[in-house]
Amino acid sequence: MSDMENRNTAFRAIIEEVARSLASVRHEGEASYVRTPILYPGGSLVVVRVEQAGRHYLISDMGLGFVEADQMGAEVSFGRTAPHIAEKAGIAFEHHSFIVKEVSRDQLVGAVATVAACSQEAVQITAMKLSERKTVDASERLYGRLIRVFTPAKVTRHAEVYGASNTPWSVAALVKSDDHQAVFEPVTDHPNSVASAVAKFVDLSQLDRPPARVAVVHDKKTFGTRLNLIASAAKVIEEGATDRMLERVADLQAA
Amino acid sequence: MTDIPTLIAARKTLTTIPEWTLQNDQFRLVATLDLDGVTLDGIWLRVTAYKAIPDRRVSFQIEFKPEGFRHIPAARVDWRPANPHSNRNIGPAHLRLMVIEGSHHHTFDANWPLGFERMVSENLPIAEPLVPDPRDFEGLLHLVGRLFNVDGMKGIAVPKWEPGLFDR
Numbered sequence: 001m002s003d004m005e006n007r008n009t010a011f012r013a014i015i016e017e018v019a020r021s022l023a024s025v026r027h028e029g030e031a032s033y034v035r036t037p038i039l040y041p042g043g044s045l046v047v048v049r050v051e052q053a054g055r056h057y058l059i060s061d062m063g064l065g066f067v068e069a070d071q072m073g074a075e076v077s078f079g080r081t082a083p084h085i086a087e088k089a090g091i092a093f094e095h096h097s098f099i100v101k102e103v104s105r106d107q108l109v110g111a112v113a114t115v116a117a118c119s120q121e122a123v124q125i126t127a128m129k130l131s132e133r134k135t136v137d138a139s140e141r142l143y144g145r146l147i148r149v150f151t152p153a154k155v156t157r158h159a160e161v162y163g164a165s166n167t168p169w170s171v172a173a174l175v176k177s178d179d180h181q182a183v184f185e186p187v188t189d190h191p192n193s194v195a196s197a198v199a200k201f202v203d204l205s206q207l208d209r210p211p212a213r214v215a216v217v218h219d220k221k222t223f224g225t226r227l228n229l230i231a232s233a234a235k236v237i238e239e240g241a242t243d244r245m246l247e248r249v250a251d252l253q254a255a
Numbered sequence: 256m257t258d259i260p261t262l263i264a265a266r267k268t269l270t271t272i273p274e275w276t277l278q279n280d281q282f283r284l285v286a287t288l289d290l291d292g293v294t295l296d297g298i299w300l301r302v303t304a305y306k307a308i309p310d311r312r313v314s315f316q317i318e319f320k321p322e323g324f325r326h327i328p329a330a331r332v333d334w335r336p337a338n339p340h341s342n343r344n345i346g347p348a349h350l351r352l353m354v355i356e357g358s359h360h361h362t363f364d365a366n367w368p369l370g371f372e373r374m375v376s377e378n379l380p381i382a383e384p385l386v387p388d389p390r391d392f393e394g395l396l397h398l399v400g401r402l403f404n405v406d407g408m409k410g411i412a413v414p415k416w417e418p419g420l421f422d423r
Contacts, residue, residue, distance in 0.1 A: 039341055042378030045354075047338040064338055070303070071316060072378045073326055095279075131376045188372055222370045 138186035163203025182250035201233035307419030358385035
C-alpha cells in the first residue's frame with residue numbers, strides 16, 4: 001500500500017470515528033437516552049429519551065427544552081411557542097415535554113429526530129423572542145431620552161414611516177422639526193434584528209428627502225462586520241451617547 | 256447598583272437560609288444575597304432540582320438585573336446534567352469546541368465578555384468542566400459557594416428527593 005493510500009485509510013478511519021461519536025446512547029433502567037449532535041442555543045446537546053411501552057415506544061425530550069428556556073427566564077414564552085411547534089410536527093407537548101406516543105419500530109429513527117428538532121426549534125424561537133423583547137426594553141429607554149432632549153411634542157413613538165418602496169415601516173421613534181425628520185431605532189447584535197433594521201434604513205434612505213437614520217446599539221464592538229452593514233444606511237450610536245451626540249446625529253436642535 | 260463584575264467577585268452571604276418550594280415536579284429556591292450586611296438589589300441565587308431525580312440534574316445560577324432588563328444569568332453550575340454541553344468556537348482558547356459530558360460550570364469570567372444580551376439569549380454559551388465533580392449534594396454546596404463567592408451555602412437543605420420510576 002502506498003503512503004497516499006495509508007494516509008487516506010487513516011484519515012477515513014478518523015472521520016468514521018467522528019461520525020460515530022456524533023450520536024451515542026446510554027441505557028438506564030427502563031429507558032435509553034440518545035445523545036444527538038443537535039445543539040440548543042446555549043450549547044447543551046439535545047438528548048432524547050426512548051422507552052418501550054408494550055409493542056410500541058414512547059419518545060420524549062424529558063423537558064430539556066423547557067429547562068433551557070427556564071434558565072434564560074423565558075419559560076412563559078416557551079410555553080406559548082412549544083405547543084405550536086409540536087402541532088406542526090404532529091407530536092404532543094405535555095408536562096413541559098415534547099412527546100411522541102405509540103411509535104412503532106419502523107418509526108423510531110424519525111420519531112427521535114422529530115422530537116430532537118422540535119425541542120431545539122422551540123428553544124431557538126424562544127431565544128429570538130427574548131432578543132426582540134429586549135429591543136422593546138431598549139425602545140422604552142430610547143424614547144425616554146429623546147423626549148428629554150427634543151421635548152415630547154417633537155417625538156412620536158412607534159411611528160409609521162413610508163420608504164421609497166412604499167413599504168410602511170414602524171420605527172421606534174420619529175423626531176420631527178419644521179422641515180426635518182430623524183428616525184431612531186434600537187438594534188441588537190442578533191442577525192434578525194440587524195437584518196430588519198437594515199431593510200428599514202435602506203428603504204428610507206432611498207427617499208427623495210430621506211430622514212436622518214440613527215441605529216442605537218448597546219455596544220458597537222459586539223456587532224463585528226454587521227456594524228458595517230448598518231453603517232451603510234444609518235448613523236450608529238451607543239445607548240450611552242451624550243445629549244449633544246443625539247442632536248448631532250438627528251441633525252436637529254434640541255429644545 | 257455596583258458594577259456586575261465587582262459584585263460577582265465580591266464575597267457575598269446568603270441573606271437567610273432559603274427554603275425549597277415544590278413546583279410541579281421541580282424543587283426551586285431563590286435566595287437573596289448580602290454584601291457587607293446590605294441585601295443586594297437585582298442579584299440573587301436560583302437553584303433547581305427534580306423531585307424524582309436524586310443527586311442529578313441540579314443547577315445553581317447567579318442572576319443579575321441590569322436597569323431596564325429582566326434577571327439575566329451571570330454564571331451557572333450544572334451538576335450531573337441530563338445532556339452534555341458543547342462549546343462553540345468562541346471564548347477562551349482552551350475551552351473552544353470542547354464537549355463536556357458531565358458536570359460543568361458556565362463561568363461568569365468566560366461569558367461576561369460576550370455582553371449581557373448574548374449571555375441571556377444564548378444562555379451562557381461557554382462552559383468548563385466542573386473540577387472536582389462533587390460526590391454528593393453537600394460537596395456541591397461547598398464547591399458552588401467557593402465558585403460563586405457565596406458564604407452560608409451549607410445552610411441549604413438537601414432536597415427531599417423521592418426517586419420515581421420515571422424521570423420523564
